[in-house]
Amino acid sequence: MTKKVPQRQKRPSGPTGRLTRRTVLLSAGATSVAAVTSFKKAHGLEAASPPRQYKFRNDGDQMDLIRYPGLHEGKGAIDIKFFFRDDGSPKPALLLLYTIPPGASEGVHTHKPGDAKLGSFDEFYYILSGSGEMQIDGAKVPVKAGDHVFTPNGIAHGIENTSSESDLRVYLVAMMRD
Secondary structure (H helix, E strand, C coil): CCCCCCCCCCCCCCCCCCCHHHHHCCCCCCHHHHHHHHHHCCCCCCCCCCCCCCCCCCCCCCCCCCCEEEEEHCCCEEEEECCCCCCCCCCCEEEEEEECCCCCEEECCCCCCCCCCCCEHHHHHHHHEEEEEEEEECCEEEECCCCCCEEECCHHHHHHHCCCCCCCEEEEEEECCC
């Protein structure tokens, strides 16, 4: 008698039939809590609340803004929105929105493994609107709406709004690294 081998069940899929990023992110769980705690500690924010079961949430970009003066010893104050920050949702990455007024900046800083103050992060910047300048590993790089900039762990970086007319809005994804 031959043994029947059960067929592999299909994984959840999105509209394209592929495994969705949301499904992957929702399964990340425990490491995400460490990432949030580390980022909050590195940026002087309160500790994360205990995780809860995550369901669904729509988090508007103008809700729960934090005014952060002198971020990484930068100029002026930046409004920061931390998306999905205190609801216990999985966070293998931190999602943020910077609103940088004219003349203000996120100071030049470097994330490194084992750094208790700044944490260990790869960061992905997407310029939503406005224009400015990033300093990356000693080079000055002009940025404008539509630009994508990757700053890997261990590379000095910062961003400044060089415009005198409008805010620089930047969507930032910070991925914790060991």
